[in-house]
Amino acid sequence: MANPRLRGWRKWAKKDWAIAAVGFTIILFALTLLFDSRNPTSSSSSSTFNLPSNHHLIPLTLLHRAKATGAFCLDGSLPGYHFQKGFGSGSNNWLLHIEGGGWCNSIETCEIRKRTALGSSKYMDLLIPFDGILSHQSSQNPDFYNWNIVKMRYCDGASLAGHPESEFKNGTKLFLRGQLIWEAIMSELLSLGLSKAKQALLTGCSAGGLATLIHCDDFRAHLPKDATVKCLADAGFFLDEYVLFLLVQDQCILKFNWVIFWKQTIAESVGDWYFNRKVTKEIDCPYPCNPTCYHMDFTQPS
Numbered sequence: 001m002a003n004p005r006l007r008g009w010r011k012w013a014k015k016d017w018a019i020a021a022v023g024f025t026i027i028l029f030a031l032t033l034l035f036d037s038r039n040p041t042s043s044s045s046s047s048t049f050n051l052p053s054n055h056h057l058i059p060l061t062l063l064h065r066a067k068a069t070g071a072f073c074l075d076g077s078l079p080g081y082h083f084q085k086g087f088g089s090g091s092n093n094w095l096l097h098i099e100g101g102g103w104c105n106s107i108e109t110c111e112i113r114k115r116t117a118l119g120s121s122k123y124m125d126l127l128i129p130f131d132g133i134l135s136h137q138s139s140q141n142p143d144f145y146n147w148n149i150v151k152m153r154y155c156d157g158a159s160l161a162g163h164p165e166s167e168f169k170n171g172t173k174l175f176l177r178g179q180l181i182w183e184a185i186m187s188e189l190l191s192l193g194l195s196k197a198k199q200a201l202l203t204g205c206s207a208g209g210l211a212t213l214i215h216c217d218d219f220r221a222h223l224p225k226d227a228t229v230k231c232l233a234d235a236g237f238f239l240d241e242y243v244l245f246l247l248v249q250d251q252c253i254l255k256f257n258w259v260i261f262w263k264q265t266i267a268e269s270v271g272d273w274y275f276n277r278k279v280t281k282e283i284d285c286p287y288p289c290n291p292t293c294y295h296m297d298f299t300q301p302s
Contacts, residue, residue: 057129062078064078065188069184070164074157075175077120080124080153084149085148090146092197094150094197096219097134097205099151099153111172118157135267142268142271143271144267148192156175162179196224199227199228200219200223200230201270202216210233
């Protein structure tokens with residue numbers, strides 16, 4: 001028997017769904033602004049904020065060759081990524097992380113999104129720190145710290161799965177071209193050495209986790225047959241229903257809290273899994289006992 005709560009959601013009018021979607025996008029945008037305000041590379045950040053001395057900032061690389069293939073962010077700007085070159089024993093190994101950030105599912109929500117860093121490279125930070133499994137610190141990230149590490153910026157609103165064939169045909173200036181962005185970034189990274197990878201890991205969080213699931217097979221197909229290739233989708237599996245109750249984990253949004261997982265860092269747990277050292281399996285306590293979860297209920301009036 002279907003869940004009665006889900007049956008109730010199906011009875012929502014189209015207007016109700018639109019309001020909920022817009023509400024989610026606005027809240028997501030507000031969270032982005034909040035967290036950017038804590039990011040020292042943001043134009044709105046406090047001038048008194050100082051990064052720890054063990055951090056260094058990774059520049060944004062815009063994909064200029066994307067113009068030729070029409071791989072654009074929602075607003076028509078160029079997509080981009082951040083790249084930290086590997087060294088030593090990790091010089092032939094690659095870790096690609098796909099940024100998360102929800103989706104837009106209507107003209108209205110995509111129009112809002114294209115005016116944020118999740119829909120336009122015009123609003124992206126030019127410099128960002130790499131933390132967790134992206135960190136260059138061996139103490140925080142012992143297995144991957146010296147790998148070639150890439151953070152793919154997410155700006156199509158559809159988990160890097162959009163294509164011109166799915167664009168709106170009513171005169172709106174929205175570019176739904178995530179698939180082309182994926183192909184363009186992969187092409188550039190392959191030319192930078194990814195095509196010769198010995199070990200590789202594709203990962204992402206939330207919408208980036210779903211993108212990881214979508215593109216895992218293609219990622220594997222582009223790499224040498226004898227390479228060790230794995231994909232890790234973090235919080236990237238979603239129910240078919242339009243779920244309005246969200247538990248947002250810090251690992252996806254609050255970058256400064258995502259390094260500790262029980263008695264070891266998340267990076268160490270990922271390393272244990274990738275190198276088959278041991279199984280990491282923990283079941284969290286029911287909400288709200290874990291303070292790193294935030295409950296967003298869009299069914300309640302504001």
